[in-house]
Amino acid sequence: MRTKNSKGQFVAKRFDTKVGTIEKKYGIELGVRSDKKLGNFLEEKGYKSLAQMLKGA
Amino acid sequence: MPKASNFPFITDDVLRENLDIAFDHLTELILLSESPKYNPVLKSSFRKTTIIYTASIIEAILLWFLKKKVKEVDLKRETKRFKIEKEIYQISDAEKIVLGKDVTTVEQIKFSKLNLADINTLCKENGIITDSIFKKVNKVRELRNKLHIGTLTVIEKDYSKKDLEFVFSVAREIKKLP
Numbered sequence: 158m159r160t161k162n163s164k165g166q167f168v169a170k171r172f173d174t175k176v177g178t179i180e181k182k183y184g185i186e187l188g189v190r191s192d193k194k195l196g197n198f199l200e201e202k203g204y205k206s207l208a209q210m211l212k213g214a
Numbered sequence: 215m216p217k218a219s220n221f222p223f224i225t226d227d228v229l230r231e232n233l234d235i236a237f238d239h240l241t242e243l244i245l246l247s248e249s250p251k252y253n254p255v256l257k258s259s260f261r262k263t264t265i266i267y268t269a270s271i272i273e274a275i276l277l278w279f280l281k282k283k284v285k286e287v288d289l290k291r292e293t294k295r296f297k298i299e300k301e302i303y304q305i306s307d308a309e310k311i312v313l314g315k316d317v318t319t320v321e322q323i324k325f326s327k328l329n330l331a332d333i334n335t336l337c338k339e340n341g342i343i344t345d346s347i348f349k350k351v352n353k354v355r356e357l358r359n360k361l362h363i364g365t366l367t368v369i370e371k372d373y374s375k376k377d378l379e380f381v382f383s384v385a386r387e388i389k390k391l392p
Contacts, residue, residue, distance in 0.1 A: 179242060185249035195241065202248055203375050206382035207241065210220060210389065 221389070224278060233271055240267040244378070261373035262360065268381040269358035272351060273330045275388050279342050280333060281325060289323045289336070330355045342391065350384045357381065 176198050177191025189198060200208035220237050224230040246252065247260035300313040328336070334355065338348040357377060 176245070179245045183242070183246060183249075185246065185251050187245060187248055188250070195245075199241070199244065204244060204379060204382060206379055206386045207244065210237075210382065210386055211241065213220070 221275070223389075224275075226278070229274060229278060233274060236267050236271050240264045240271075243267070258373045261375075261378055264378055265354075265357050265373065265381050268378075268385050269330065269354050272354060272381075272385050272388050273333060275385075275391075276330075276333045276337050276342070276351070277325065277328065279391060280328075280337055280340065283340050283342060284336065286325050287322075289325070291321045291323050292318055293321065294318045330358070343388075347384070347387055350380075350387070354381050354384050 174195040175191060176187055176189055176193045176195060179185075179195070180187055180191060187198065196208045196211040199211065219230055219234050221230050221233045224233060243260045243264045247257045247264070252260070295317055296314055297317045298312045298314040301310055302313055303311040305311065323332075330351070334343075334348055334351045337343045338345065343351070
């Protein structure tokens, strides 16, 4: 879920966003621990470039 | 500037915010495409939308670099055409001999009117991207253009992870340009 900074602006999803947050938002099941980090999940699923972008690498 | 932005090098607040919104959206589309809740055709459709969003991110970043390097007033497009002055001899229905001249017109263009193909070409011409990146962006553009379903000759249901990883890898290269 998108968050806001101190100025009330939306800030981008960070690498440490949890899979569970997305599962809850969309009512889906991704078959991994809900506290798994989004970037790690994407990397394991084969989305290496996207995961690296989330990590800022 | 929000620290968590995925595009911290973009100093235009509006553009950076819009890029982050698009990036957030595409990561969520990917997760939807991984859920067993959806059938393979729907998953492929999520992937297609992801490609369209990623292409729009690539387009916006390239335009940002172009604006940094080139002034709008210097954006010109040359068009050459052959103007027939006089028909001299009709050889057949398909051929005729004519008298004419080449006319070159120079048209002023605006940043807001550029499409991805124009931006890609201008970035290459101005040394912002290499020929290799130019070709990759063109491939992304072709994938993106499949959003025009009226022109498609095959059924669209086979967007793969490989297609996505390709467009993400191009986006990543573009992000690293500075």
